[in-house]
Amino acid sequence: MAGSVRVLVSTAWLARQLVAKNSTVKVIDASFNMPAWNRDALQEYEASHIPTATFFDVDKIKDETSDLPHMLPPANVFQEAMRDRGIYNNDHVVIYDCSDFGIFSAPRLWWMFRMFGHDRVSVLNGGFTAWTKEERPVESAPLKLPVEPRSDYVVQDEKTELVRTRQDVLDNLAHKKEHVLDARSRESWNTPIHSHTNIHTHTHLHMPTLMHCAAVCARFNGTAPEPRPGLSSGHVPGSTCLPFTDFLADKRMKERGELETIFKVADTDLQSRRCIASCGSGVSACVIAMAAHIVTAPLDPEGGALNHDQVMPIYDGAWTEWASSGCPIEKHQDAQ
Missing domain, CATH: 3.40.250.10 (Rhodanese-like domain)
Known part of the structure; x- marks a missing residue:
């Protein structure tokens, strides 16, 4: 069975994992905004995000050879993005976004992970909206990439x-x-x-x-x-x-x-x-x-x-x- 982790995880579950000893959970903010929304996803991440979360910009980590917006990146580009963010192949990745819908762009990164053969990946049900509504802890910090140490992440099974x-x-x-x-x-x-x-x-x-x-x-x-x-x-x-x-x-x-x-x-x-x-x-x-x-x-x-x-x-x-x-x-x- 692929991954044997849930497609969706709750805010309560994630909160427990963030303080659990030897947890392999890694959190990613994958927020994306339509141009007319007048919002800056990276700026919002740096102002407030779930503790330990890194940021993945689907609008920039893409196929640079295409004129179309945020097309799926090549495997080597995705692999380097994971290494820069300290993601390992055995990590359980939890993705969220900050949209007003609760869930909007996080499933895009979930699908990308699945496409690149990483099955231990879940989406936070309710996203950052649910997290902050429940007054769970947040932190503010600029995005610093690559993290130290970089991981040795390898795309092992690309599912074209x-x-x-x-x-x-x-x-x-x-x-x-x-x-x-x-x-x-x-x-x-x-x-x-x-x-x-x-x-x-x-x-x-x-x-x-x-x-x-x-x-x-x-x-x-x-x-x-x-x-x-x-x-x-x-x-x-x-x-x-x-x-x-x-x-x-x-x-x-x-x-x-x-x-x-x-x-x-x-x-x-x-x-x-x-x-x-x-x-x-x-x-x-x-x-x-x-x-x-x-x-x-x-x-x-x-x-x-x-x-x-x-x-x-x-x-x-x-x-x-x-x-x-x-x-x-x-x-x-x-x-x-």
């Missing part, structure tokens, strides 16, 4: 089958062997999100989240603009709209039974039909991949979903690549 290319998705239009699930939000993110976790007082300010918007897939249907200027909205023909926020409740991942219902309502049988997750640029798609992983996971004695070998592939170029490359785009009005 977890990545889909534009050509893969184009080919799928004909053979329809895989079902494309689109995680893009229901509405555009062109306007800034003004209220978020206050990094100095650790209090959470109210924000009208996308979960409270009208239940339409406006970007998917082509009736709302994309957050990236000049990019057409719409969707890959034959794909299904499954906004990543549908999988969250109270800024945490929904319970396994609720996740299973979401996939069933979307006519997606995870046991019999292969799926691909996509989104705007490859980040929120990983929320779908993680939710699917939980639904199909074996359970530990306490009912926690464990990491296993079946991980949903991600279309890494996502909608940003698809809509800017002359690929077929489908649009339709929402059903009334």
